[in-house]
Amino acid sequence: NAGVTQTPKFRVLKTGQSMTLLCAQDMNHEYMYWYRQDPGMGLRLIHYSVGEGTTAKGEVPDGYNVSRLKKQNFLLGLESAAPSQTSVYFCASSYDASGRTISYNEQFFGPGTRLTVL
Amino acid sequence: EDKVVQSPLSLVVHEGDTVTLNCSYEVTNFRSLLWYKQEKKAPTFLFMLTSSGIEKKSGRLSSILDKKELFSILNITATQTGDSAVYLCVANQAGTALIFGKGTTLSVSS
Numbered sequence: 001n002a003g004v005t006q007t008p009k010f011r012v013l014k015t016g017q018s019m020t021l022l023c024a025q026d027m028n029h030e031y032m033y034w035y036r037q038d039p040g041m042g043l044r045l046i047h048y049s050v051g052e053g054t055t056a057k058g059e060v061p062d063g064y065n066v067s068r069l070k071k072q073n074f075l076l077g078l079e080s081a082a083p084s085q086t087s088v089y090f091c092a093s094s095y096d097a098s099g100r101t102i103s104y105n106e107q108f109f110g111p112g113t114r115l116t117v118l
Numbered sequence: 119e120d121k122v123v124q125s126p127l128s129l130v131v132h133e134g135d136t137v138t139l140n141c142s143y144e145v146t147n148f149r150s151l152l153w154y155k156q157e158k159k160a161p162t163f164l165f166m167l168t169s170s171g172i173e174k175k176s177g178r179l180s181s182i183l184d185k186k187e188l189f190s191i192l193n194i195t196a197t198q199t200g201d202s203a204v205y206l207c208v209a210n211q212a213g214t215a216l217i218f219g220k221g222t223t224l225s226v227s228s
Contacts, residue, residue: 004160033216042206042220043161090160107152107216109160 002026004110006091012116013081021076021113023091031094032074033058033107034066036087043090049074081117089113120145122209122219130225131197139192139222141207151183151190154206156221161206164192197226 007022023032033048045058049068063085065077074093078085092107125140143151150168154161165174167183167190174181178197183190194201207219 035218040220043208043218045216107163109162111160 004091004093004108006089006110006113008113009111010114012118013078014118015082017081018077018079019081019115020078021089021091021115023074023076023093023110024072025074025091025093025108026072027093027095027108028071029093029095029108030071032068033092033094034064034074034076035090035092036060036085037090037112038087046076046089081115083117085115086117087115089115120209120211120217122207122217124205124207124219124222126222127220128223128225130227133197133199133226133228135197135226136193136195137197137224139194139205139207139224140189141191141219142189143207143209143217144188145209145211145217147211148185149210152208152210152216153181153190153192154208156204156206157202164205194224197224199226199228202226 004025031050034046035043036046037043044060046064047055047058047061047066049055052068052071055066055068067075090112091110094107122143131137150166152166153164155164165181170183170185178195181192202225204221204223206221209217
């Protein structure tokens with residue numbers, strides 16, 4: 001079991017470039033999340049997904065898009081990177097069998113992707 | 119506005135000390151509260167608290183939730199240098215996702 005993996009681990013972009021971060025989990029989790037972590041701000045939710053083919057906005061969704069075409073993968077896209085998107089990005093997943101609400105079970109985090117936008 | 123407030127923001131102690139980290143929350147449709155430990159990598163899960171007054175323990179760490187006063191504490195006894203980390207308090211809100219506090223940075227000196 002690899003758990004939650006993220007690709008790439010590091011990336012440097014120029015302003016205006018685009019890129020996609022990949023998150024994969026092998027725990028058959030229903031829910032997946034993308035967070036960004038900035039100094040003094042804690043973790044902030046960007047987007048999340050409650051199942052294959054579904055996505056929803058979190059606290060700071062602007063400038064990002066996501067897709068969940070397969071249950072095990074959750075992609076985070078930056079269409080036109082800006083310096084304000086320099087951050088560490090964490091993916092997480094969790095399982096919920098109780099219905100449509102967001103799981104309050106433990107979230108398993110990936111190792112993070114450090115992104116710098118120049 | 120929903121929020122989770124942790125205090126202190128940073129703390130420096132000596133090995134062997136006991137520390138108490140505080141977390142207060144104002145969250146509509148509150149479901150549960152979670153504690154995570156984050157070193158220089160992804161957060162790792164410590165506790166999930168759903169009921170008031172029931173202490174959860176794991177080794178030298180323990181935590182308790184007060185749903186009436188809307189706070190939780192995380193206790194670490196006999197601290198070790200390996201306890202140095204950022205401790206995150208997170209409130210789970212029904213129908214949406216998680217609301218994170220900014221964390222308490224704990225430094226344990228030998």
